[in-house]
Amino acid sequence: MKRETYVLLWLLGLVCLGVLLHQLSTIEVWQHVLMMGWGYIPVIGISLMGYVNNVYVWQRCFAGGANRPRLRQLLWVKLVGEALGNATPASQVGKEVAKAIMLRKKMRVSQGVSSLVINKTGEMIGGLIFVLGGVATGLQRFAFPQEVRTGLIAVLAVSALWAVFTVVNQRRNPFAGLLNVLLRLRLRFLERYRDRAEEIDRNLAGFYRLNKWRLSGLLGLHLLGWGLGTLEIYAILHVLGEPMPLVSVYLFHAMLIAINTAFFFVPYGMGVFEGGHVFLFALMGLQPQMGLAVGIIRRIRRLFWMQMGLVMLLLGSRTKRTEMQEPVA
Secondary structure, three states, X not given: OOHHHHHHHHHHHHHHHXXXXXXXXXXXXXXXXXXXXXXXXXXXXXXXXXXXXXXXXXXHOOOOOOOOOOHHXXXXXXXXXXXXXXXXXXXXXXXXXXXXXXXXXXXXXXXXXXXXXXXXHHHHHHHHHHHHHHHHHHHHHOOOOHHHHHHHHHHHHHHHHHHHHHHHHOOXXXXXXXXXXXXXXOOHHHHHHHHHHHHHHHHHHHHHHHOHXXXXXXXXXXXXXXXXXXXXXXXXXXXXXXOOOHHHHHHHHHHHHHHHHHOOOOHHHOOHHHHHHHHHHHHOOOXXXXXXXXXXXXXXXXXXXXXXHHHHHHHHHHHHHHHHHOOOX
């Protein structure tokens, strides 16, 4: 994505957020946000559980042995990588690229990239299963407008096809194939990466061939991670004094994931993330002001972890500089 397009989409999202705040009584929304108070602590705690769960799954995506990274190391890479990735135009891709670059100092590039691909694929498939269950429940329990029903089904169909294509393609030398396509475009300088691409393909094929039972367990843990997002929303509504049945919160969260997936190209989900909360609250016959408040609260939680990642990067950089400046005895 070009920088100009990135800035334009980000500004459009910011404008949409401003319009929502203006139309939905800013004072009332911020009153709900401030009501959280100490309630932010359990919300941050639940999100931390989600991070640890994802990092544990990621660790299981490495080959066993002494070379497998520690959970603490991967948690640092995840928080810092996502903080850096969210500051780039292609935030979703940028996160994974940043993680791969940081892992390069600790292991072979092929190992790091292979683990990231496997983990991201499992997260995507787990999210798809999670959303399918929620949307199926919602379509049965609520009389959604035909446009909404069609849109949800279309997003799910495209996501399912993409998931199937991704899994099948990962068994057919995807990185070497991509390299061959780029070479046909006369990008000859990429030829030096052929050995690395072929090694990544071998790692992927070997993992899928030798770890079938482990894959089922990893998929279950990814489903648990998505479920923690539902628990987070449930906790926020409880603190705000507007509790909802857990099944309804699950339905809401599943459809919200579908909306965010459809607008993945918007940087950091600016405006779309909050707008999705408002739209779904109104669709379910609830106060849109409460939906916007929940969206802002969850945005604050995102920003908290983004700042934590940047602080960890800064402290890590200072520690390395100090070590380099210390005189050798």
